[in-house]
Amino acid sequence: MEETKHYDVFVIGTGIAGQTAAEVCVKNNLKVGIADNRAFGGTCAIRGCDPKKILLQFTELIHKSQLLIGDGVSKLPKIKWKEVQKFKSSFTDAIPLSTEKKLSNLGIEYYHQSPIFQNDNQVLVEGKLISANTFVIATGMIPRPLKITGNEFLGISDDILNLKKLPKTVTFIGSGYVGMEFACMMATMGSKVTMIEHGSKPLKQFDAFLVDKLVTHLETMGIRFIFNAEVTSVEKLKKNLKVNYLLDGKEKSIKSSKVFNTAGRVPSIELLELEKAHVKFDKSGVLVDDFLQSVSNPHIYACGDVSSKSLPLTPLSGLQGYVVGNNILKANSKKFDVPCIPSTVFTNPKLSSVGYSEEEAQKRFKNIKIYQGDASAWYNAKKENNPVYAYKILVNERTNVIVGAHLLSSEANETINVFSMAIQQKMTVLQFKKQMFTYPSYSSDLKSMLKDTD
Numbered sequence: 001m002e003e004t005k006h007y008d009v010f011v012i013g014t015g016i017a018g019q020t021a022a023e024v025c026v027k028n029n030l031k032v033g034i035a036d037n038r039a040f041g042g043t044c045a046i047r048g049c050d051p052k053k054i055l056l057q058f059t060e061l062i063h064k065s066q067l068l069i070g071d072g073v074s075k076l077p078k079i080k081w082k083e084v085q086k087f088k089s090s091f092t093d094a095i096p097l098s099t100e101k102k103l104s105n106l107g108i109e110y111y112h113q114s115p116i117f118q119n120d121n122q123v124l125v126e127g128k129l130i131s132a133n134t135f136v137i138a139t140g141m142i143p144r145p146l147k148i149t150g151n152e153f154l155g156i157s158d159d160i161l162n163l164k165k166l167p168k169t170v171t172f173i174g175s176g177y178v179g180m181e182f183a184c185m186m187a188t189m190g191s192k193v194t195m196i197e198h199g200s201k202p203l204k205q206f207d208a209f210l211v212d213k214l215v216t217h218l219e220t221m222g223i224r225f226i227f228n229a230e231v232t233s234v235e236k237l238k239k240n241l242k243v244n245y246l247l248d249g250k251e252k253s254i255k256s257s258k259v260f261n262t263a264g265r266v267p268s269i270e271l272l273e274l275e276k277a278h279v280k281f282d283k284s285g286v287l288v289d290d291f292l293q294s295v296s297n298p299h300i301y302a303c304g305d306v307s308s309k310s311l312p313l314t315p316l317s318g319l320q321g322y323v324v325g326n327n328i329l330k331a332n333s334k335k336f337d338v339p340c341i342p343s344t345v346f347t348n349p350k351l352s353s354v355g356y357s358e359e360e361a362q363k364r365f366k367n368i369k370i371y372q373g374d375a376s377a378w379y380n381a382k383k384e385n386n387p388v389y390a391y392k393i394l395v396n397e398r399t400n401v402i403v404g405a406h407l408l409s410s411e412a413n414e415t416i417n418v419f420s421m422a423i424q425q426k427m428t429v430l431q432f433k434k435q436m437f438t439y440p441s442y443s444s445d446l447k448s449m450l451k452d453t454d
C-alpha cells in the first residue's frame, strides 16, 4: 500500500504559472504541494525568454557594429561563444536550487516526478498516493514532435540555447517566434541559415506589411527562406544532415550541419493521464472556462501555456496563475479577461505588436484609420545606419481611439509598451500627442507616426 498524503492544493509545474498559483495559495494558509518532472523554474527562466535574451544581446552588439562599419567602427567585436555560454549558465544554473529554496521557505512541499492521475482527485507521484481538494495543471508546452523519418536527428530550442559552438550551416523547420529569433541570431554570428516553412510566410500572427520588410532584410543578411514546403524526412550523412522536402510537387533537399525543429509547441499533458480524472483537453490544452477551471472536473484548474485560454507568453502565464490562485481561495471570484498584451519577436530589427491587427480592427469597427509608413529615413534609423524602420497604427475613426500598434525597429520591444498603455487607457490620438517623451528617443517618434499625411 502506497503512503498517502493530502493537500488543499497540489500544483503540477514550477514555471511562472504554477509558482504564482502556489504562492497565492500558501500565503493564504492553504497546504500546498508542487511537482515538476524537470529542473525547477520553468521554461522562461531556464529554457526560454531569459537565457535567449542573454545570448541575443551579444548578437545585437555584432549587428549594431556591422551597421556602423566604416562610420567609426573599424572591426567587429570578437564574441567568444564559450564565454557567452558560461555567462548565460551563471544565470540558468542557479534557478533550480533557488526555486526549490523559495518554495521550501514558503512551506510548499515538492516532488520531482510527473504525477499520474488515478481518479478525479488523486495522483500518484514518487510512489505516494496524493489527494487534494484542488489540482492546478501548469505544465506548459513542449516542442511538437514532427512525424517524419529522422525526427530523432532534429534539435529543439533547448539544444540551440546550449550550443557549444555555432554551426557553419543550419536549417530551421518552421518560421514562428522561436525559428525567426534563433535564425536571426545565428545568421548574425556568421552561420549560413535556411528556413523551411510550410506556410506562405513566417510569423502569421504579425502584420504582413512589417513581416515582409523583416523578411526582405533577413534575406539581405543571407537567410534563405523556403515557403510552402513540406518536409518529408531527415537523413544522417557522414558529416551533415540532409532535409528532404517537397516544393511545388518536386522532391528537393538541403544539407546542413544542424537541423532544428521550430515548428511550434504543444501542451505538455501526455504523461498526466488526464482521462482518468475526466479532464477534457484538445490541441489547445486543458479545456477551461472563464475562471480557468476545467470544464469537466471542478477539482481542477489549468493556467499558463497549458490552458486552452492562454497565449503562450510569460506575462499572460503569470497572470493566469494569479487568477487561478484567487479563484481557489475565493470560489471563482475572478474571471480571466484577456488583457491587452504586447508581444515582440526578438529579431534584428524587432517586430512588436499590441491590440488589434488590421484584419481584426476592420471586422470590429465600422471605419478604421491606418497610419502606416516607412521610417527608415527618420533620424533614429539613420544615426544607426539601420535600413529598416516601419510602423502601422490603427485608430477607430469614429472615436479617434488608438486600437492597435505594430512596430518594426531596433527598439520596438520597448516602444510598444507606450502604445500598450495608450490602448489600455483608451487614449485618443489627440491625448496621445499631448504626452511628452524624452528626446532623442524612439519614443519621441511615436507621435510623428500619428501625423496626417494629407
Ligand SMILES: Cc1cc2nc3c(=O)[nH]c(=O)nc-3n(C[C@H](O)[C@H](O)[C@H](O)COP(=O)(O)OP(=O)(O)OC[C@H]3O[C@@H](n4cnc5c(N)ncnc54)[C@H](O)[C@@H]3O)c2cc1C
Pocket (backbone or CB within 6 Å): 012, 013, 014, 015, 016, 017, 018, 035, 036, 037, 038, 039, 040, 041, 042, 043, 044, 045, 047, 048, 049, 050, 052, 113, 114, 115, 138, 139, 140, 141, 157, 178, 268, 269, 271, 272, 303, 304, 305, 306, 311, 312, 313, 314, 315, 317
Ligand atoms: C525558446 C523560447 C523563447 C521564449 N521567449 C519568450 C519571450 O521572449 N517572451 C515571452 O513572453 N515568452 C517567451 N516564451 C514563452 C514563455 O517561455 C512561456 O509562455 C512561459 O514560460 C510559460 O509559462 P508556464 O508556467 O505556463 O509554463 P512553463 O514555464 O513551461 O512551466 C511548465 C513546467 O511544468 C513542467 N512539466 C511539464 N510537464 C510536466 C509533467 N507531466 N509533470 C510535471 N511537470 C511537468 C515543466 O518541466 C515546466 O517546469 C519563449 C518560449 C521558448 C520555448
Ligand SMILES: NC(=O)c1ccc[n+]([C@@H]2O[C@H](COP(=O)([O-])OP(=O)(O)OC[C@H]3O[C@@H](n4cnc5c(N)ncnc54)[C@H](O)[C@@H]3O)[C@@H](O)[C@H]2O)c1
Pocket (backbone or CB within 6 Å): 146, 173, 174, 175, 176, 177, 178, 179, 181, 196, 197, 198, 199, 201, 202, 203, 204, 229, 230, 231, 262, 263, 264, 265, 311, 312, 313, 343, 344, 345, 346
Ligand atoms: N518572443 C516571444 O515572446 C516568444 C519567443 C518564442 C516563443 N514564444 C511563444 O511560444 C510559442 C511557440 O513558438 P514557436 O515558434 O515554437 O511556434 P509558432 O507557432 O510561433 O511557429 C511555428 C511555425 O512553424 C510552422 N510549421 C508548423 N509545422 C511545420 C512543418 N511541418 N514544416 C514547416 N513549418 C511548419 C508554422 O507555420 C509556424 O510558422 C509562440 O506562439 C509564442 O507565444 C514567444
